[in-house]
Structures are given as C-alpha cells and as structure tokens.
Amino acid sequence: MGYGKEYQVIVVGAGHAGCEAALAAARMGCTTLLLTMNLDAVAQMSCNPSIGGLGKGHLVHEIDALGGEMGINIDHTGIQFRRLNMRKGPAVRAGRAQADRMAYSARMKVVVETEKNLDLKQGVVEELIVENNKVGGVRTREGIDFLARTVVLTTGTFMRGLIHVGMNSYPGGRAGEPSAENLSQSLRSLGFTVGRLKTGTPARLSAKTIDFSRLERQPGDETIRPFSFTTDKIDRSQVVCHIAHTNEKTHDIIRRNIHKSPLYAGVIEGIGPRYCPSIEDKVVRFPDKSSHQSFVEPEGVSGTEMYPSGLSTSLPADVQLQYFRSMLGFEHVEIMRPGYAIEYDFVEPRQIRPTLETRDVGGLFHAGQINGTSGYEEAAGQGLLAGINAALQCLEKEPLIISRDQGYLGVMIDDLVTRETTEPYRMFTSRAEYRLLLREDNADIRLTEVGRMIGLVSDQRWRLYENKRSQMNEAIEVVKLTLITNKNRDLCQKLNLGELKSGVTLEQLIKRPGISIGQIRQELDVFNDIPDSVLEQVEIAIKYDGYIARQREQVERFTEHEKIIIPDDVDYDAVASLSAEVREKLKKFQPVSLGQAGRIQGVTPAAVAVLNVYLRKKSRERQTEKRS
Amino acid sequence: MANNKDTIIAPATAVGNSGIAIVRISGERALSFLQTYFRNNKKHIKLDSHRLYLGRLFDVADLVIDEVMVVYMSPPGTYTCEPVVEIHCHGSRQIVRKILELAQSHHIRLAQPGEFTYRAYLNGRIDLIQAEAVSRLIHSSTDLSRKSALQQLDGLLSRQLHYFSSTVKQVLVYIEAWIDFPEEVLPEENIQQITDSISHIYRQMNDLASTYKKGQYVHSGATVALAGLPNAGKSSLMNALLQQERSIVSSIPGTTRDTIEQSFQLEGIEIRLVDTAGLRSSDDFVEQEGVRRAKAALSHADVVLLVLDGSVTLSDQFADIVSSYRGTTSVLIINKTDIMSHEPDLRFYDGPVVRVSAKHGDGISELKDKIVSLLLQDYLPGAEPSYLTEQRHYEALVAATSHLDNFLGNINDVELDLLSIDLRDCLQSLASITGEVSSEAVLDEIFSSFCIGK
Helix, strand or coil: CEEEEEEEEEEECCCHHHHHHHHHHHHCCCCEEEEECCCCCCCCCCCCCEEECCCHHHHHHHHHHCCCCHHHHHHHHEEEEEEECCCCCHHHCEEEEEECHHHHHHHHHHHHHHCCCEEEEECCEEEEEEECCEEEEEEECCCCEEEEEEEEECCCCCECCEEEECCEEEECCECCECCECCHHHHHHHCCCCEEEEEEEECCEEEHHHCCHHHCEEECCCCCCCCCCCCCCCCCCCCCCEEEEECCHHHHHHHHHCHHHCCCCCCCCCCECCCCCCCHHHHHHHCCCCCCCEEEEEECCCCCCEEEECCCCCCCCHHHHHHHHHCCCCCCCCCEEECCEEEEEEEECHHHECCCCEECCCECEEECHHHHCECCHHHHHHHHHHHHHHHHHHHCCCCCCCCCCCCCHHHHHHHHHHHCCCCCCECCCHHHCCCCCCCCCCCHHHHHHHHHHHHCCCCHHHHHHHHHHHHHHHHHHHHHHHCEECCCCHHHHHHCCCCCCCCCEEHHHHHHCCCCCHHHHHHHCCCCCCCCHHHHHHHHHHHHCHHHHHHHHHHHHHHHHHHCCECCCCCCHHHCCCCCHHHHHHHHHHCCCEHHHHHHCCCCCHHHHHHHHHHHHHHHHHHHHHHHC | CCCCCCCEEEECCCCCCEEEEEEEEECCCHHHHHHHHEEECCECCCCCECEEEEEEEECCCCCEEEEEEEEEECCCCCCCCCCEEEEEEEECHHHHHHHHHHHHHCCCEECCCCHHHHHHHHCCCCCHHHHHHHHHHHHHHCHHHHHHHHHHCCHHHHHHHHHHHHHHHHHHHHHHHHHHCCCCCCCCCCHHHHHHHHHHHHHHHHHHHHHHHHHHHHHHCEEEEEEECCCCCHHHHHHHHHCCCCCCCCCCCCCCCCCEEEEEEECCEEEEEEECCCCCCCCCHHHHHHHHHHHHHHHHCCEEEEEEECCCCCCHHHHHHHHHCCCCCEEEEEECHHHCCCCCCCCCCCCCEEECECCCCECHHHHHHHHHHHHHCCCCCCCCCCCCCCHHHHHHHHHHHHHHHHHHHHCCCCCHHHHHHHHHHHHHHHHHHHCCCCHHHHHHHHHHHCCCCC
16 A cells, blocks of 8 residues: 655654654755654663763764754753763763753654654554665555655664563563564565674662662763754753662672573573673673672653663563662662663674665665664764765765764764674774864864755854854964963963063963963953864864874875775676685675775785785776777 | 885895895885985986986985995886886995985885885786786785794794783773773773883883894894004904904005905804004095095994004094094904003093904904904893894884884873874884784773773
8 A cells, every 4th residue: 555655765763863864864855754663752762861972972973063963952951961081182072961861852753743854653664665676665564655765774672672581581672662573574585684682771760769868979060061063051950960889799699690691591692782781791700890880860850760870681670679779779779660681683784885875775774773783872873874875865966975084973884884793883982093083072173064065054053163163263363373471470370381581372382281271261361252162172283283193194094095996896706816715705895995995804904905906907907998 | 005105115136245236216205315315426416217327325424325326217117107216236235224224214114025016016017917926926925924924033022022012902901991981980090000011111122122233233244344543553453353364464554545344253243344544634645535435434334443553652633533433332442562561541432442462362352252242232142032133023113112102201291092092003013013903902802801881
C-alpha cells in the first residue's frame, strides 16, 4: 500500500542521530519524513542524562557550527554545566552538561514537529525497498510503503535488541520499549554483514531514599560557557550532583553473585565497550581497587530519578538492590528501574563510504549505533552528516566529507571506515592526530563556512560568525599594536614584569608563560566589548603559536596522501608485490584514498608505496588513453 | 614512505676507500647546495645543466672538504625527473661522510634505500616493464630492511630502542588518560615522576647516540694527523708509529711539503695517519700550498697530535698552533726527550701530554694507547651493551632525542596536551627503527592499566 506522498529523504529512528539527520535534510529544502516506533520517545537519553565531555563536547560544538541542533537543545535544557580540563591545555578543554532528560526530549520533539518540510510519524520499519541496488523507500509493519530517493537508518539499540537482567532476557530496544525484529534481516538479505554489540546501563534510584548529606557535593561552574555559538547565556536554574563510592562490602556482594551475571555465564555474545565496563567487570578486572566512584546525577529538575554513573550492570535486580544498599548514603535506597545489559545488531561500518552512504545500496545511509558507535554526540554527528549527504544527493550536489584535520567528525567517520569494530566506538581526544587544531573554541571558525555553503547556517548564525571574525581581527590588532612600558605601572606590578627597557607589545607579553589575556583585560581597558571567548581564542593562537605551526606542517604532509584517490574500480589483484594479507584488507575496506589505505590496520608503509606506484601508473595510462 | 618533497642525498658508489666516490642529491635543494658550497677558488661558478665542473667543496666554516668535480642536471632529463646533482670526490669514507653531514645542515636528508629509484618511478621516468622490479625493490627496502636491520642489530640494541619507545609510550598513556578521563579516579598527576622518567631515558638516548661516533671509528676507521712547527720531528714520529720509513726525514726544516697519508691498524681500528707540512708562514709558494693542505687535513682529523720539539725553547708560534686546535681532540707530544734539557711550561694546554723520543722509540706504545683511549674513551668494542652503526638509526635517535629535549624544556611552562605533541613526535621518530605506536595502542594501554568507566 502506497502512502501517496513521495519524500526525498526518509529517516528511520528519532534518536539523537535521526533528529539531526531529519532536521538537516529538511532545512536544506528536502521533503523529509522522520519515522519513529514511538512518538513519545523522541531524542531519548537512554543512558546517562548528560551531553558533552572529552571529545564529545568537541563533537557538539562542531555539530553546532554546521547548523545542527544538539548544542542549542542542551543549552535550553541543561541543568548543570561544567568545563573540564581547564588546566590541561587549550585543546582539551571540554564542556559537559547534565540535561533535564524529559525537557531535552520534549524540546527536540517540538523543534522536529514544527520544522517546515519535515513530517514526524509513528511507524515500525520492517523492510527496505530496494531496486537495482538503489533504495526506493521503506515498508512499515502496518503495510505502508513510504517512497523516497534516500533513506537514513538510525536504529540505535533497537535492531534485534535483547535485554538482560540476570539470567532473564527478553527482546526490547530500551527498557519498556519493543525491539525492531525484522529490519536487520532485511539488511542481511541485501548482503550486508551484520554483527552484534553489547552495552549496559545502571539502575535508576529514587532521590527521596538517598541520604545526600553523606555524599560529596559536586556543583557546576559559576560562569557557564554554552555549547552553541548562538547561545548568549544560560538562564535555567542549576542543580548539584553528588559523588558516591562503592566499598569492599559492595565488591563482596558482586563477587558472590558473579555467576548470576549473563556476562560471566557466557550468555551474552555481543562485545561491550572497554571504556564503559559494568561494575561486575570492574570488580573482577581490578581486584586491587577497594572502591569505585559514581557520580549521582539527577535526571531532571522536577522528577526524583537519579542516575548513578559507572555502575551499569547485568546482575539480577535483587543483587543490584543488595549492593547499592551496601554503599554510604544508599542504605535505604529504592531502585525505580533496574539496570540492564542490552545486545543489538549493527552493520559493520566498513560497508559505508566516508559520506555514510552504504557502498552496495545507493541512497541508503547509516548513522549512529548501527555503525557500531556509542554515545549521543557520536550519533548526532553522524546523523547530521548522513542527513546532509542524503539531501545533497537529492539536490544533485557534491557530497560533504570532513577530513581528519578539519574536525572530530572527520576523525570519527574515517576511523569507522578504516577500522575493524571490536567494541562500540567512542570519541576520545587522543584519537585526533591534530588535536591542537581541533578545539572547541574554534569549531565555528573551522566549520561555519562549510555549514553556510551547504545551506544549513542561518542568516542569524552567519552574522554572529562574521561578527566574531571581525572581533578576532580587532583583538589581534590590539595585541600587536599596544605597547607596554613601565609607565603602565599597575599592569607591570600585577604581572610582576620588572624593567621593560624599550617596551613590549601585548602579544609578546601573552607569549610569556603564566600571563593570560584575562589578567591584561582586568588592568588595561583596550579590548572594548570584545567577549572573553574571542579573547581566549586569540590568546591560544599567540601562546601556542609554535606548536600550532608544527601541527599545520604535519597536516600538510598528511594531506599529500589524502589527495591521491583510489578509484572505485581498482583491481588489487593486478597490483604486483602486495602480500595476500594486505590485498585482502584493501578489498575488505575499499579505502577511498592512499592516506586512508595506510590507516587500515595491517597495511604496511611498503604496501602503501607499492600502491602509490601502481596508482600513478594507472592515472598516467588513463591520461595517455585520453590523449590518443 | 618518507616525504617525497624532501631533497635527498646518498652515496652512489660503494662506501669504502676507492679512487673516486660519487655522492648523489635529488630534489629542489640540490642546486642551492652546490651554489652555497661549491666554488672554484674564490669564484662561484655558473652551473650549466649536464656539464662537469672542477672546483672545491667548502664546509660551513669555509674549510675545503675536497677537490671535486660536480655536475648539475636540470629536470626533467634526470634519473629522478627532479633536479639532480652528482659530486665526484676522492674515495675516502671521511670525505663522503663530511659531504653527507654538510648536506644535512642544508636540510637535505639521507635517502632511504631505493628512494632514488622510487622517485624515478613516481615521476614516470622508468618504463612500465620495470614496474614490478621497482616495487619489489621498494618492498624490500622499507619494511623488510627495517626488520632485517633490527635483526642484524645486536639484540641488546633493539631491546634498548624498544625500551625507549615503550617508556615514552607509558608516559603518553598517563598523559592521555589524565586528559581524556578527567572524571575518573586515576593515579594523581605527577609531573615530577614524568620528568624523572623522561630525563632518565633522555640521558640514555643521548649516550646511545654518542656511541655512533665511536662505532664509526670501529667500522670506518679514524684520521689522526700530526701538527707542529717545522722540524719538530713529525715525520720521525709518523715512521715510528708506522714502524716503517714512510716519510722522508731530514734535519732541514720544511722537508715535508705535501700531506702524506698512511694507514695502520691499532687495536682493530684502522688509523689513517697523516703527516703534514710544518706550520709556519713562508714566501715559498710550494711551502705555502703545503701549509694550506696541512690545515685542511688537520681540520678533518678525528685526533690531532700536536708535536713539540722538546730540545728547543718553547715558542709563541707553537702556543698559537695549540690554541687554534682548542676544542678538537688532541694530544700534545713532547718529542726528542732524549736530548731535552729542561721541562717546557705547558700551562697553556689542558689536554693529555705524552713524552716520546721518536728516534729511539721511547713512549710510542704509550702514545698508541692514548690515541685508542681518546677515540673510544670508555668505549670498548663488545664490552659496551650496544652501539649505533647506521647513520639512519643515528639520525632517528637524534631527532627523537630533540623532541624529548623540547618536552623537558617545556614541562613546567606548558600544559599536558602540548607536551603530548612532543612525545608523539618522539615516538614518530623512533618509529622508523622500532615500528609504529598507534593511538589505538595508547588507548589499549589506558584501558588495561586503569579502571575507566562511567
């Protein structure tokens, strides 16, 4: 049964990836359908109620710069903001915010609902409609065929989701919601290699049964730096989090009951993330640690549900209650929802291109956990790019690929298409080679113009951006031209400058260790109304000039191999002197450039050299053919 | 593979003592290298492509390295399709080494094995039939050569290099963990501990790098040159060391006009002993030329033997000669002790002193011991745990060390995330000998060492 209306882009799933994908496509002018299994669960935070953190905060800023929604949404619904790593270097300062979970979801739903060109509908997709290796739409359980040129799949943990609580297991996509049982079969029959991953979440606790006076308080920042470059300031009232600790008694209870964990009984086949082990994993793997800490995070301002971080588990509910009650402050705690482990299907991401379009089915894009990632920010970033590329395809424009030196978004997708998925992929700043260039503070400088070019950056955002650029230029001029001599007595005294013979410029001062542009602003009235965020960026550019230049040089070297394109029809069997192992890897991952080939594990520098020779030979042959 | 934009240099002929050696340079800096260091007397020469020119190659201090013939070949009609320069010098390891070092100071790097051919291929110079052979060559010359080089190396050396990179990696693991997991309970940030552990291997890396020179002496020999005023008995001393009448000995000052070179074995080291004309100003054109050659030879020497005639009063000229070789490795030799009347006042010299009588052979074995100990210092072949012999390894180690130098210099002034750049660059430099340390490997280590997980 047809639906009567034809779409350009259909997005399946309304989680963090799906919402960004649908909004991007619609905002770029494509008629878009967003299908979700449950209209009451848009942009759900299935695990911890927070956005950002190291690497993840960077992603949110990049999403925002490109015209995505996540940054704005958390700015509206955040109830505690903190900037991490303020003393560990300019590139690794990262924002993190606790969200009011219900408010976050509700606001996103309104944004999606009110977007022009975008229909939000409830429906369970059972099957993809594919003809001649080209996607044509989706078929729902209700038997409706929705037709579209492109489809973006963002299935989260729903494909054949299997929830484990102790030895009990039942199908489900999230606690209390059914799984999607047939879609992954449809993907398998189209020839995709489908794998299985596992993740988990802790129990939610009732606030009124926790003795917070026995826990350590953790307040947010006094001055809040918003996530979105368009947010002026955050008005919402802020809350306090708390820190609780496990103890030897907790660990004893877990050890005694370890046989009841499906993880240890061998029931779970999916692979879990090493960076987010369950509490039973921690206890078993680090027997010397007598205590593990847990941030107790409120899920909202009005409700009483609390999220105890770091305590995800698959142990039975009675054991969960027992070990919680062994913890200080939790003596009388009540569990509102038990923690659980969940296994789900994902599609090995080597089957997608750097545009997130699948290699074998034209017009089909994958984003989020279906690509083996974890995390809201990782999902949203992919969703945004998948939505953008689906729309660009409909508009018959060149696709958008962010490179590794341009953003964490680029690092993530390049990692996905060049690596074996051995666990759910999470972003870390150490994954970025050019970390110093990829900062939160300059995400807008890096990506706003890209967003503008593809039509996602609104006039308002563009004006803000242009304004910031001119403020930066102004600030740079000020620091270059302002000369400080001993006549500036207050400043000299404050900064302990000593004798300044012929005077120094502010720029030279800022280069000195221990002197900040903020201190100068306090003493010297030269920066007018240039905001602190702009000054911070100018300060970084001056202070870390040498390191930044070094990284730029490295980027230049890196780009050389990125520019050598491997054509789709390359025949690796025709390349002499490649080892069988390397040949197999190259066929499996089908890198798009020589640089990407080199990043595939097992592809040696020698193999890259051989491939380089071969590619040059081929391109010369092609040129000769053209001429004759 | 290394960057294809760099200018590269390598000996094109087998390394060893032969009549002529050819050193080849390819890349953008090739011509400017010649324009900077190649001259015919005082004059720079305009170099037409594909023509052979005779002249001299000067080093950074403007001292002559050798009389050479050079040819500049402009692209594309060259082996690599890039600007190519060939330098035909005398076939001595020392001269070739000097030229390679000079080139590196001009930002020209040593070519990897097969790299000239690789470029020739990349630039379409070699025809397609040769493709397979070339790629096989490249194959064997990057990864395999690294592995085989490692196998060839003393097992201890390879273990030591791995120890360096694993120590750096370990520190990087801590830094990255502190950066990426600020909300986890981790071992406290301990900058002192990091400084200690990096300083420790920094010293060891420097020590290892310094064995390169000593290793070079063992493998390629060393040059020892005699210097002194006319008639100090340099030629007698040369003959005594060689135990043969190589130099003409007479009582006429200035008998030795040209430099005379002869090799002999000393504790397994090949010593090229060079006798030189006595250093004095003279109107005699031939003697002037002899003095010029003497100075050139002395500037290349690994050890300078400053020969003093003990039978005559100490002159200012000798003191001048001594002071002009301050900073080079030297031995002051008081010769003619058999007819010496009183002990000379040597307060102007703070190096080792040996008393000999070349005529009677007294003190010669003591002198030989001194030369060996100066060359090798406390280094004994086979006794030292490991030493470097390959220039490529030496360069990689020096680069790696310089990154640690940066790291240690900045540790109190800059933040962790910048320090990690120095460590990553250090690992990158070591990678050409020990293999890559990927960021995935760093993450692996973080997850296995620390309990991470929210």
